[in-house]
Every structure is written in C-alpha cells, then in structure tokens.
Amino acid sequence: MADARRKAIDSGTANPRVVLVPTMGALHDGHLALVDRAAELGDIVVVSIFVNPLQFGPKEDLTSYPRTLDDDVARLAERGVKLVFAPTAAEMYPDGQTSVTVSAGDIGTRYEGRTRPGHFDGVLTVVAKLFHIIDPDAAVFGEKDGQQLFLVKRMASDLSFAVEVHGVETVRAEDGLALSSRNVYLDDVERRSARVLSRALEAAASAADRGVDAVIAAAQSVIMGEPRVQLDYLAVVDPATFLPVSGNHHGTAITLIAARVGTTRLIDNSRFFIN
C-alpha cells in the first residue's frame, strides 16, 4: 500500500484516503455498489479477492465456491479500480491455519454463527489481517451480511482499528432476491422459490404495527407457503446490540432470515420501524 499512497501523493493528492472493499470474488452488481461507495469515500479504492478457508465449515462449499478471478478483475478495471489484492491461501496463511484468531464473541455464536460455528471468527480474523496488510482509512461491506457488518464494526471499535466501517444497502434483482455469489447455485425452479425470502421480509415489515410476535408469524407463514424452502432461522434484532428485541421494543429493528433452497443456503435481512 505504501507504493499506492506514494503514487497518489506524487500525482498531487496529499493524504490520499484508501478505501478497502473486501470480497471473496464472483463479483456481481452488489459488489460493484460497494466499489462505487468506496470511490465516493476516498481517493484510492483497493478490492481484495480472497476465498477465506477460515470462514468455511468442514461440510461447506469452500472447494465449489465460484472463482472467477479474470472476469472479476476485468469488471473492476471497467469500474475504474486500479488495485486488486488477490492473495493465495498460502500467502495469507503461510503456516497453515493461524493459531491466533479473532473471536467474534457471543453475537458471533448466534443466528449465522449457530448454524456455522466458527464462521465469524474466520471472517474477523481475515478482515483483521486485511486491515493490517492494506492499512485502509475506511472499508465498505454489504448490509446483506448484516451480522457480519455489525461484528466487523464491533471488532474495529473493540480492537481500536483506525478504520471507518461503512455499510451499503443490499442490491436486489427485480423480483426482490438479494444478489449473492451463491445465487449461481440455484436452478430455475429454485431461483423462483428463492424470492420467498424477500417476500417474507416484506410481510414482516408490514406487520410491524402489530408487534414483534406478529412480525415473526407473518414472515414464517410466507416461508411455509413455499415447500422448496427450509427455514433455518428467523429473528428480529435490535441494530444497536444484535440481540433479539423484546416484545415491547419500539424503534428500528432488523429481521434476519436464513433458509435453504434445495442445497443452497441464502440469507437476507431488512430494517423496519416498530412504533
């Protein structure tokens, strides 16, 4: 990074702001929205592309995760990105898996963390390494991975990283499905069924004036209407703590949803307001 900073200074930008967009590649329009936000936030955008083995469980899709590096780099170049950091696993973890890791704490064991034990420790460990390697002033993450965004913000604060962490609104297909690199696993029938996640979130938000139990019931009944979709979890959380809201919660809340469509696990979330 020192080189990039030096070049920016040579080309006239004093104190250039470096903004990192961490990704695992297989880029889609949701990632490009992160890149656009990064370009607004700083002078130098760095996109990292690394499928991080530490955040995959033993039965998860590490080997089959889509890898499209050449296409990704071409899309980023078209978007004006000049710096892509795409290390190998051996470069990131020269001694194999690290023996020292970042713990995501209690929130890291809930929702996604309950189904994917150790996932968030793996995410935070690689993000901490990327923050050290790239040394950005800011970093941009998608709101679709809401729990991840919350935990990265908490890590930056708890471990005193001098990195501003920004979230970017989820980008959706026309029918509401949140864009995700894992959507490529869906066949046509599953792709149609997958719309039920965003429909459940809409139903949840429309039930907001009837309280938290009604919000959960509304989302559940939409999911149950689609037999190809198996609900993993549904939770309504307080954005300030990521703990489940109480029955008399007032203010902003986030509905989190995870479900399996065939063999593909998808997650989504949306914010709404309880009066």
Ligand code: PAF
């Ligand atoms: O959201 C992702 O793509 C990954 O979890 C991240 C943040 C790049 C860490 O590997």
